Amino acid sequence: MRKLLLGALMLWMMAGCEPQPKACLDWGDTLEAGTTLNLESCSEDFDFLTWEFSDDRGYIGDNVERIFEDETSLSVRLTAYSDGGYRTDNVTHEFKTSFRYIDRMEVIGTSDFASFRLAMEGGSWSVGGAEGTFTEEAPFVVYVWPDDKQVIESTRNGGFTVYGVRNGNTSNLGSSPTYNFETYKDNPMVLESNFGLTFKVFWRFRD
Numbered sequence: 001m002r003k004l005l006l007g008a009l010m011l012w013m014m015a016g017c018e019p020q021p022k023a024c025l026d027w028g029d030t031l032e033a034g035t036t037l038n039l040e041s042c043s044e045d046f047d048f049l050t051w052e053f054s055d056d057r058g059y060i061g062d063n064v065e066r067i068f069e070d071e072t073s074l075s076v077r078l079t080a081y082s083d084g085g086y087r088t089d090n091v092t093h094e095f096k097t098s099f100r101y102i103d104r105m106e107v108i109g110t111s112d113f114a115s116f117r118l119a120m121e122g123g124s125w126s127v128g129g130a131e132g133t134f135t136e137e138a139p140f141v142v143y144v145w146p147d148d149k150q151v152i153e154s155t156r157n158g159g160f161t162v163y164g165v166r167n168g169n170t171s172n173l174g175s176s177p178t179y180n181f182e183t184y185k186d187n188p189m190v191l192e193s194n195f196g197l198t199f200k201v202f203w204r205f206r207d
Helices: 002-017
Strands: 030-032 036-040 048-053 058-060 063-067 073-082 087-098 100-111 115-120 123-128 132-134 140-143 160-166 169-175 189-192 198-205
Touching: 030 036, 100 115, 115 140, 123 140, 160 189, 169 189
Parallel strands: 030 087
Antiparallel strands: 036 063, 048 058, 048 073, 073 087, 100 132, 100 140, 100 198, 115 123, 115 160, 160 169, 189 198
């Protein structure tokens, strides 16, 4: 009996030394829709994780790969288990999903063009009054959002081209590389023109 009690006490003490798992998510408030996401946690001291999404999807594993097809509001409950499942911790995170939308183009440098035009697959946007010297602090801006809600398709290879109009003539000021928008997420996309101008195209999520 004494040996049994000592054995039970040793097991209890060993279990007490097991660290408590910590469930942790450090995502932002918005995740991108329409693209493959590899969702990871910042959890600690766990043996395994379970993920329960409010759209009735459930997963077990250190990370989750999935696509959110639509723009919506969701939540996920992450549970961290250790000590053979006897110790748990959980956290619930609310988030929304959104496609990427073209927000604006900013122009930096000295311009003698009357207007600039941004062209991408799906749309073209131009603004006049573009003569002058523009800086990082006070750029010339061609706005796209919110008047035009142009989605950047995640699975499409593409880029953008900038034109300048001067004395009634249109000049091609440069084109960006062809991006694979499934993996290319830089914000802004930057083009250095041979005309001494820098063009920055920004994207945004829906509010």
